[in-house]
Amino acid sequence: MTTSISEPIERRIRAEAETLGFDVCGFASIEQAWPAAARLAEFVEAGRHGEMAWMETTRARRAHPKAMWPGARSAIVLGVNYGPEADPLAILEHRSRGAISVYAQGDDYHELIKKRLKALARWLVAETGCELKVFVDTAPLMEKPLAQSAGLGWQGKHTNLVSRAFGSWLFLGSILTDSVLAPDAAETDHCGACRACLDICPTAAFPAPYQLDARRCISYLTIEHAGPVPPEFRAAMGNRIYGCDDCLAVCPWNKFARASREMALQAREALKAPALADLARLDDAAFRALFAKSPVKRIGRDRFVRNVLYAIGNSADPALAETAQALRDDASDVVRDAAAWAVAQLAKPRDGKERSVSLSPIAPGLR
Structure with a gap:
């Protein structure tokens, strides 16, 4: 113009x-x-x-x-x-x-x-x-x-x-x-x-x-x-x-x-x-690399993975249970809390009653 x-x-x-x-x-x-x-x-x-x-x-x-x-x-x-x-x-x-x-x-x-x-x-x-x-x-x-x-x-x-x-x-x-x-x-x-x-x-x-x-x-x-x-x-x-x-x-x-x-x-x-499974595995360096120049970067890895774990808990996908279980020993308190919640949610069938979820032992590299 x-x-x-x-x-x-x-x-x-x-x-x-x-x-x-x-x-x-x-x-x-x-x-x-x-x-x-x-x-x-x-x-x-x-x-x-x-x-x-x-x-x-x-x-x-x-x-x-x-x-x-x-x-x-x-x-x-x-x-x-x-x-x-x-x-x-x-x-x-x-x-x-x-x-x-x-x-x-x-x-x-x-x-x-x-x-x-x-x-x-x-x-x-x-x-x-x-x-x-x-x-x-x-x-x-x-x-x-x-x-x-x-x-x-x-x-x-x-x-x-x-x-x-x-x-x-x-x-x-x-x-x-x-x-x-x-x-x-x-x-x-x-x-x-x-x-x-x-x-x-x-x-x-x-x-x-x-x-x-x-x-x-x-x-x-x-x-x-x-x-x-x-x-x-x-x-x-x-x-x-x-x-x-x-x-x-x-x-x-x-x-x-x-x-x-x-x-x-x-x-x-x-x-x-x-994919939630991929996001849950992010460490701090990988999180920063993925979200370089993104507004997501400012919340930090721990808060972001916390959110991912809530989503995993809501997924109704038993295949994600091991992903959540692997984060129950995470260094972050907020991540550990979210991981425990996700594991518990995935152990519930649709009628709300507890069911068992088969979990493999946590590999040392995932701790």
């Missing part, structure tokens, strides 16, 4: 963003009140943030975009489509395979977005001389309500952003600037009476529409929660070993979304439907 220097800066920014690979770009004023701060306070005060202590310690900085930078006047909010090519829920039927959330099947999207944001920021400074700051979701800036203000979508009943063009599949990034940009109209809520995202949640993590209790969320439990997962949630995790796409994938607005060719090219075959 070509533009001229006489065109409005907002149009020129959109054109440059498109050139850099962003799928959508919107503008919001940040001079107004910020009702999202009250919702965040209720969330934290109810303890629904679980072990994510950073949500409490950074609460004041999240209270308003200006708390991040008092000189900011406007926000540029950008989105990258990561719509999957196939149904992300199909893998849940293959219980001896691990389900890794769509966004984590390739390189870390934070790095992808950050490079593009910085390139756009450099261009904007050169064009206008403005001051600005760049944010991906690792910073304490509430990007979903900001994206709604900029017209990119609305926060659905599952609390994630929903777009009429991209469904529930948008990565977000933001630039705060001291320039005054013409704001776009805020998007309105189009969820209507639909509650598909609430009803599909395996652990009933939504106490009410637009409210999330992270302590029950499988994404939280598999990624942020460090210790053993509470027993009442383990069976509901199924074979989800990193994140959970259920509430996103079931959204009816996804029918207007399109698959992202870029994300399809980045996705690694080894992470689309990995």
